[in-house]
Amino acid sequence: MxxxxxxxxxxxxxxxxxxxxxxxxxxxxxAWLIKQYIPSKAFGVIYGASGSYKSFAVLDMCCCLAANKTWNTQKVEGCAVVFIAAEGAVGIKRRIRAWEIAHKTNVNNLFVLDKSLSPSEPEERIKLVNAIFELEKQHSIKIGLIVFDTLSRCFIGDENTARDMGHFILGCETLIKTTTATVLCIHHSGKDQSKGCRGSSKLFADADFVFQLQRPAGTSLSVSLVNHKQKDDEPAKTLGMIFEKVTLGIYCDEGQPVSSLVRIDQALTDSPDNIPENTIVKVLSTIFDGSCNRSELRNAFFPKTTGNISARERTQFSRILKKALESGQITIKQISTKASDSDQISLVH
Known part of the structure; x- marks a missing residue:
């Protein structure tokens, strides 16, 4: 082939x-780094509003690639990763450690740079390329992914102008040609989230793949990953990802345990067969402290920033709920003879 x-x-x-x-x-x-989601030797963007867990979601992908571990049942092409932590490395390191604890796996091939670096500046780009070549030589590895977190912190100029955005994209494309790695930029939504990522439309136009992370109000630990562009293939399925807190075994100066967030092992897709039986228990215990109403629980499974869920999603949710009820994992207290958004759903302790 x-x-x-x-x-x-x-x-x-x-x-x-x-x-x-x-x-x-x-x-x-x-060719793919993560089958159907992150292509090899490509330029892409994952964006979302502040607090939409952008770095958490991307680090989850990075850790799976570096540890050569399947990501959401999707095959990965194991590789080393360079992560440009332009917004600070301490938080990034804690998120990586949380992933290691949750997955009981050490991440050895994920390298973090704790300062900004602009790919549009030739001198800075050359420094990065030389560092990558040296890493590959010393550790006998291949860097397959370079992440810029965030685009704005690694950008020089006005991101609203096509000219400056073009310089940035050209720098990223040069990195791809020189290193044969995929370049992924974490970016912010615009003021109107329905209009896509912030800045010049040239970014979306020139990207090979674009994802948006959406986090609805009222579901503090859930987000959906939506594929708006996949240049050389069909768009990937939307995933509803749920995060849970993991304590790191260290304490702050006030003696409180330090924790970080990690994605629950398998994200939710539009296929009922892909949802593990214990997911509803994790959602209720992690997000809602054991009890919530039907509407809140449904929105956690199918997080959206605007609009209503589809008829197919409602059917899927009903199947999940029925399965958990029949297995004795939950109880449902209905306020009338028909199912209502206000029905109380609780874990069986």
């Missing part, structure tokens, strides 16, 4: 240019 890595085999050199003829290469398959 032809892959992207063998694309040059179908090209011929004419003068100083390489050209392919006709449909040669139509059967080239997309």
């Amino acid at each position: 032809v892959t992207k890595d063998t694309v040059n085999c179908i090209k011929q050199t004419y003068g100083t240019l390489q050209l392919s003829e006709g449909s040669a290469g139509f059967d080239i398959q997309q």
Whole structure:
């Protein structure tokens, strides 16, 4: 089977240019870091409003790649990762440690830079490339992903102008060509979240893949990951991810335990068969302290910032609820003969 890595085999050199003829290469398959979600050797963006767990979600992907561990049942191409923690490394390190504790796995191939670095500046870009080559040589590894957290902290100029955004994107594309790694930027939503990520529309236009993290009000530990663009493949399924607190075994100066958030092992998709039986227990215990009404629980499973859930999602939720009730995991106190949003749902202790 032809892959992207063998694309040059179908090209011929004419003068100083390489050209392919006709449909040669139509059967080239997309290569992935995370199957159906993060492509290899690509430029992408994951964005969301402040507090939408952007770094937590991206670090979850990074840790799975570095540890060569399946991400949400999706196959990964294990690789080392460089994470540009332009907003501070202490919090990032604690999130990585929480992931290690939750998964009982050490993350050894995730390297964190604790300062901003702009890919649009040649001198800074060269420093990063040289560091990557040195890492690969010393540790006998391959850096497959470079993360900028956040784009704005690593950006020089006005992100609202196509010219400055173009310089940034060109710098990222140069990194991809030089290192053969995917570049992923964590970014913010605009004032109107329905209009996409902040800044020039050139960012969305030039990206190979774009995801949005949506966190609704009232569901403090749940978000949905929505794929708005997947240039060379079908859009990935929307995932509803639920996070839980993990204590790190250290204490603050006031003697209180320090904790961080970790995604529950499997995210929720639009297929009832993909949802583990104990998920409803985790949602009730983690987010709602054991009890909530039907509406609150449904919104935790299908988090949305605007609009209503679909008929298919309502059916899926009913199946999940019925399964948990029949297995004796929950009780439902209905306020009338018909199911109501105000019905109280509680864990059986």
